[in-house]
Amino acid sequence: MKKSIFTAIVLAIILASNIFCTAQADNNSVATGGLDYLEKTFPKLTNLYREELIKYPAHYIFAIDVSGTMNQYEEMVVNSIIPFFNALPNGDCVDVIPFGTEALSSMANYSGVIDSQVKTALNQNIKRLYNDPSYPDGFKGYTDIQKAIEAIAKIIQATREYKVNVIVILTDFRNDVKGDKPSEHKFSESQLKKMNEIIGAATNDTYTRAIALELPVDQSKPGYCLKQLKSDVFPTRGSGLEIVSMNNPGQMIGQWFDRLKREIMVTKLRAVIDLENRTEPITLKTDIDIDGNTKAEIHWTPSKLYPTMRIDSTYLAKNGFLFINNKENFQDTQETDLKLDLGKVENNSYGFHHLKDSLNLGILLPTPYDDELASLGVKKPLPNTKEGIDKFLFTFFFPLWVCCLILALILAYIIWVLSAVRRNAKYDINADVSIYDAEDEKIGNTKKPSGTYHLKVGKGGSNACGISDAEWQFEINRVKSNPFTPWAKPHFEWHKTQGTVYSGKRKADASGILDKNSNSSVRLTCCDNEGEKSHTIKIKMKED
Structure with missing residues (x-):
């Protein structure tokens, strides 16, 4: 009897180990497979952020319109989203928000942190997404898009540990609100402002990729609001609201989900870079002498993505004055505190001039990753800085001190000459x-x-x-x-x-x-x- 129990325990441990190893292998294969693609396409950036890419979890939020007008897309959506779930690496998070008259953001059947069990549950539960018996009465009668936006923001706020958010909105974008007269209408300015504020607050300090799947609908309908969402609701950080046209939904929905599945690691790479694609404010303190010679103290903070800085140019905002750059000092540097001779301010005419302007410093961030950043669609920041100037300057061939010396010598010579004339006149015999x-x-x-x-x-x-x-x-x-x-x-x-x-x-x-x-x-x-x-x-x- 004891031998049988011992044998059973050993078999259980072996079975559990196999299950764990299989799950771990599946997860690693997904991550490694994605990394293989990234290493071929973005080798330098992948090597730079390899650790972050493996460990960085992403949060996928699907707001899917299940109102009556969307029943025709049920089969293609369900059949397309299941392979996508299966492609996600363990540790990523999924939330599906079904919406119609209301938006349901807390349905356990449609959310979870990805592992083999959650994938199985999602694959089963998603099949009844359009006809879930737990939906309240009248749930499929209207399409309240504002409630969907608010539900998205609520979920992101509740899961702040995820710094990568991918939002997918699938609807006909006809805002149809129960109780309103007429029920179908565009958003008011106050509604747009409110949605912009809650989305902005929820996605602050995160990378958010928002995607709208645009179905072939009559855009002249009074409630069509996709353009409003793009221009007034989703912040410009990241890529804003991407619009993907589905002219032929029967084919394109499945193809798009296949593409998104392939882009999982690319999206993460883009997210990691976006979170670092910024620079701390650069401080500039200038010292301009009367002749316009300009020295500057510059402080900046390097980052992992941008360890090097170069001054590209120095210029003034207004006409009449010209800044002659000292390009010899504009070299790539990793020093955080710089003391440089920037160049010289001159006026188009000679003499004293009042300069009330701002001195602008153009900064470049050269990296070995520029080509790959461009392929990812990442726009490098331009961390320009400026300082106000209010002083008088002197413009001439020579510095002011030389001109003063020359004038003093001329005046002394004139006095000397006059004294010589006087001496000649009084030089009598004695x-x-x-x-x-x-x-x-x-x-x-x-x-x-x-x-x-x-x-x-x-x-x-x-x-x-x-x-x-x-x-x-x-x-x-x-x-x-x-x-x-x-x-x-x-x-x-x-x-x-x-x-x-x-x-x-x-x-x-x-x-x-x-x-x-x-x-x-x-x-x-x-x-x-x-x-x-x-x-x-x-x-x-x-x-x-």
Whole structure:
């Protein structure tokens, strides 16, 4: 007896293990099969998100119109949706919302987390979807689409752990509400706003793919509302509301479910990417000097999908000013805190200008996955940022400090020139002139001519420098400096006008220079042309 019990327990354990392994193998085969397709089609992205793809559960929500007008589609819908359920990997969640006059969102027969038992139950229960005896009286009499939308939002809100939601709505989209007069009508603005708010709140921070299967119906009917749902209810996040036309429902419903079955892993990949297809706000702090030279401090946050950033361009919003980009600094980078020389702001005309504008920074997110993202229909974010500017700028060939330096030098030169002109005008003789006879006896007192720029010494001399018996003469004249070379100084020049001049025992030149600023002096022996009647003249220049 004990041996029989032991044998039974062992067999039970083996059987349970086989069931578990089979279920696990089935689940892995679905996931692996999907990954095989992704690895061929999107190899780089699949490798990047492999772990998330295997572990990421998806939530499939089917809102199916089972009102009387939809009975004609029963067989094709049921026969198409069962293979789809069978293709789902374990861990995914399914909720089927039958709706008509009401929308039933809490029917256990049509929902569950996928495993082998749930698949079996769904396959059995879905067969009575259109004629479930548990439906309340009058359930199939009308088509209240707003209640269906509210039921979808309610289910998503109750299952927030699922970040991937795939919504499929199958109806003729003729809004027909019990109790309204007329019963068939489009949505009012307030109804659209309410539905938009509840769907937006439910799908926030999730990837939601919403699909409407459009049947061949008369769109001129007063209650036809598909266009309203697309434009005003479903948010633009993700793909919005996709409309799939079913011109030939008998063939196309089954074909579409087959395609959706193949796209399960692609949808998950798209969902995983969509959740990361965003960037944190990029902060920009600029420092623009008076000449428009622009430096910036930039902070950004890399992500798994976008680990690299590149500045594409810097530009101003308004006309009149031009931003010259320093492209050498616009390189791919993974640094989170950047200090860059962005370039220079210039105006179309020279001078000072008031810049009140915003400096815009164009950002690119280069990745090795660009081709695959494009194939998935993923639009990369453009995380541009800007900062307001309100300051005066100077535009010219040279920086402002150079222009100021040049102007200062010009002004200093002008002042220097004016001072040279003034100096020339006031540069008069100030000297001690002593005259000696041939025996080196001083003749009279030392002469101190001043207040003149011209002096004659000797015959016909001026300022008491004349000698009555002299047969010689020389003059001292002021030589002005060129005021435009103000570093040159004026001086005095003597030159012989009569007789002969000796410096020492040597016959001197006919002229010479005297500079009072250096207290220069000269001793000359002057005589007539025959060397007679000589005198010695000693002239010492003095500073004023």
